[in-house]
Amino acid sequence: MLLIKNVKIINANGENPSAQDILIEDGKIVKIAKAIDPKGAQVIDGAGKNILPGFVDLHVHLREPGREDKETIETGSRAAAKGGFTSIFAMPNTSPAIDTAQEVEFVLERAKKAGLVHVYPVGAITKNRDGAQLTEMMDLKRAGCLAVTDDGKSVMNAGLMRRALEYADMAGLVVMQHCQDPTLTGPGVMNEGYHSTLLGLKGDPTLAETVIIARDIELACYLKTRIHFMHVSCARSVDLIRAAKKQGIGVTAEATPHHFSLTDEAVKSFDTATKVAPPLRAKEDVEAIKAGLKDGTIDCIATDHAPHTHEDKEVEFDIAPPGLIGLETAFGLAMKELVIPGVLTLPQVVEKLSAAPARIVGLSDKGQIAEGKDADLVIVDVDKEWIVKREDFVSKSKNSPFVGWKLKGRVLTTISAGKVVYQEQHA
Numbered sequence: 001m002l003l004i005k006n007v008k009i010i011n012a013n014g015e016n017p018s019a020q021d022i023l024i025e026d027g028k029i030v031k032i033a034k035a036i037d038p039k040g041a042q043v044i045d046g047a048g049k050n051i052l053p054g055f056v057d058l059h060v061h062l063r064e065p066g067r068e069d070k071e072t073i074e075t076g077s078r079a080a081a082k083g084g085f086t087s088i089f090a091m092p093n094t095s096p097a098i099d100t101a102q103e104v105e106f107v108l109e110r111a112k113k114a115g116l117v118h119v120y121p122v123g124a125i126t127k128n129r130d131g132a133q134l135t136e137m138m139d140l141k142r143a144g145c146l147a148v149t150d151d152g153k154s155v156m157n158a159g160l161m162r163r164a165l166e167y168a169d170m171a172g173l174v175v176m177q178h179c180q181d182p183t184l185t186g187p188g189v190m191n192e193g194y195h196s197t198l199l200g201l202k203g204d205p206t207l208a209e210t211v212i213i214a215r216d217i218e219l220a221c222y223l224k225t226r227i228h229f230m231h232v233s234c235a236r237s238v239d240l241i242r243a244a245k246k247q248g249i250g251v252t253a254e255a256t257p258h259h260f261s262l263t264d265e266a267v268k269s270f271d272t273a274t275k276v277a278p279p280l281r282a283k284e285d286v287e288a289i290k291a292g293l294k295d296g297t298i299d300c301i302a303t304d305h306a307p308h309t310h311e312d313k314e315v316e317f318d319i320a321p322p323g324l325i326g327l328e329t330a331f332g333l334a335m336k337e338l339v340i341p342g343v344l345t346l347p348q349v350v351e352k353l354s355a356a357p358a359r360i361v362g363l364s365d366k367g368q369i370a371e372g373k374d375a376d377l378v379i380v381d382v383d384k385e386w387i388v389k390r391e392d393f394v395s396k397s398k399n400s401p402f403v404g405w406k407l408k409g410r411v412l413t414t415i416s417a418g419k420v421v422y423q424e425q426h427a
């Protein structure tokens with residue numbers, strides 16, 4: 001039994017006006033009331049702190065199997081717990097790819113062994129993510145998948161994508177699309193625009209993203225199925241998704257903290273941690289992402305946590321692999337870029353980090369603090385300032401463009417399935 005005392009509860013639908021006690025038993029929230037008798041329970045003092053439903057990240061790269069030098073299911077789960085995430089969705093671009101029930105079972109078994117947060121393996125749409133042959137989606141579902149994606153690549157063949165949407169719909173799987181047409185991205189290594197011209201780096205146009213989004217909206221409209229757009233990065237994509245939603249088409253979308261915190265100007269440092277796919281975009285795109293988060297066009301925040309080793313990243317910008325780590329800085333960035341400037345309220349951040357992502361994948365016992373729901377919780381101090389330091393990352397990789405940034409809003413304690421999985425160490 002765990003009892004959190006005198007803590008202010010923040011749900012997506014608002015704040016509880018006064019502090020409450022939360023009693024946890026067998027991984028569930030069993031009682032929320034004032035002054036619960038602590039008899040027999042481990043007690044956590046929540047006075048002066050806020051408690052939020054544990055964050056749910058639909059987009060995480062754990063690199064296991066295949067690149068355990070970058071991250072493992074255990075180290076990624078630790079990074080998630082430190083960032084306040086209690087459920088993470090593991091991308092299938094591993095080696096081998098997560099494209100059969102066997103690989104799904106492997107990830108689940110490793111996650112269980114780590115015993116930290118809930119890890120949901122996301123299966124591939126096509127075998128080996130080659131874009132040629134569909135995976136056995138019913139098998140993936142039976143093995144424990146809630147979603148499928150070829151993340152890192154778009155499914156380019158429209159006919160195959162149609163079949164993927166139809167089969168996934170039958171299997172009860174959410175299809176998540178990485179939107180980048182490689183014939184338009186070409187050799188681009190950063191956003192095509194003013195800064196790519198200035199820096200002499202090859203550009204990747206927003207068009208590479210929007211043509212896939214436009215095509216997939218048409219597919220979802222015609223087939224009356226759902227689709228989730230991953231790491232939406234530009235203004236035109238937000239416009240397309242907004243219009244699709246107005247017409248009742250079944251689309252949802254995520255944005256990453258880096259796409260609402262940084263513009264392509266950051267690339268002028270030539271820091272390879274600013275190289276990411278899709279790339280950091282122009283100022284007007286960043287503004288549009290924020291507006292999309294505010295008006296509900298963008299449903300949720302997902303990190304696209306993409307660990308890479310120092311050796312892999314310490315090369316010329318052109319040849320560095322894309323990706324940056326995001327689990328440990330997501331909440332602080334949401335506070336800095338969204339809450340403090342008044343784009344979103346704290347309950348709206350809970351909607352984006354917890355409630356909406358849980359809803360998208362059908363985790364009905366997560367994303368909300370209420371009696372009977374899962375005891376996946378994060379205690380935060382919204383006023384606490386901290387500096388992002390390379391040596392403080394618990395992820396195996398350190399490729400963050402936010403090192404040195406001052407953030408306000410700190411995760412203090414993370415509870416997953418009723419167990420404390422992260423506790424801030426006092427200096």
Ligand code: DOR
Nearest residue numbers: 061152276277306322323
């Ligand atoms: O920047 C990225 N890195 N984008 C992706 O889609 C894949 C990811 C990775 O796996 O490193």
